[in-house]
Amino acid sequence: MSRLLPFIGFMLLVGLFGFGIWWNTQHDPNAIPTPLLNKPAPEFNLPKLYEPAQTVSKADLLGRPYLLNVFASWCVECGVEHPVLTAEGPTLGVELVGYNYKDAPDDAKGWLAKHGNPYALLIADEPGHTAIDFGVYGAPESFLIDAKGVIRYKHIGPLTPEVVAKELKPAIAAMLKEAP
Amino acid sequence: MLLRHHRRSPLAGDAFAFANADSRIPNPGTKASPASGLLRVLLLLVLAFAGLAHAQAIEPMPFKDHAQELRFQHLTRQLRCPMCQNETLADSNAPIARDLRNQIFRMMQQGKSDEQIKQYLVARYSSFVLYDPPLGPHTWLLWFGPLLILLGGAGVVLVAIRRRSRANSAATTDAAAGNGPADNGDDW
Structure with missing residues (x-):
């Protein structure tokens, strides 16, 4: 027994390290939890990307759920996410609202012209002040906001088909079941 | 810095x-x-x-005076950049760190206290931004985990010593049955 003790200790360490590796494949180690989950989304009032004279506020979007997708033309991962949004967007059952983050409007428009525009509505936050209220620290990030303006789900990093199927769609289903 | x-x-x-x-x-x-x-x-x-x-x-920041500049540097060194995660807001060159430094500067000009600024950031980025995490139900493992490991290690050492001294005293009683001075096994 006592001779087995070091071996058991070793196996415990192996188990611990294996768990650490598995955990990091299942979770984004750079994602930090948002304290805003299940809380009302922050107030905002931002210009539309294509009509900067018009602004959109949080109150304007109340009444119907939407997926607020933070993106930018300078963001490499957004290019990875974009085809997923284009393909899955129409099947989600909620509107896609594009949140153009710290981007020159012309760059954003050029990027959308090149890759296609999956968004029903596009708002622009060039200075990035409102994004701080949302706890945004990079792009892409996505917020699922319900009809009452409450944040129901947040994803940091690109939405992949797996994330859409395993996390986003169940979150949307739960939200729609609660308040159709 | x-x-x-x-x-x-x-x-x-x-x-x-x-x-x-x-x-x-x-x-x-x-x-x-x-x-x-x-x-x-x-x-x-x-x-x-x-x-x-x-x-x-x-970053040319128009501080009111040197004291405010020192306060700013002190505060930004206690806060973690959410993007790079292993750098302070003072050190990081990430765009979000720059934005947050500017925001902290603006709040200082508005007369907000360090505590209010920290609360503002924690409300948006969670206590992750604090290098000194608060003691709470979700951080007790972080605070007391090392103590638990230390106690566990002490337990293992204690058991090993007990076992060894028992084995030692058993060996010495065997020896004492023959001849020689009795060893109480305490010489380690």
């Missing part, structure tokens, strides 16, 4: 020492005029402060 380092300017201090040495020991080979020494000092000063000019060019 960078600013203060340059303000102390160890290089400029060296320049003075260099110049003094130059004037004290006249070199017969060259014209050691005071003017050349002065020129050298000036040149080294310019080089030393080139770094300072650069540091200020990154």
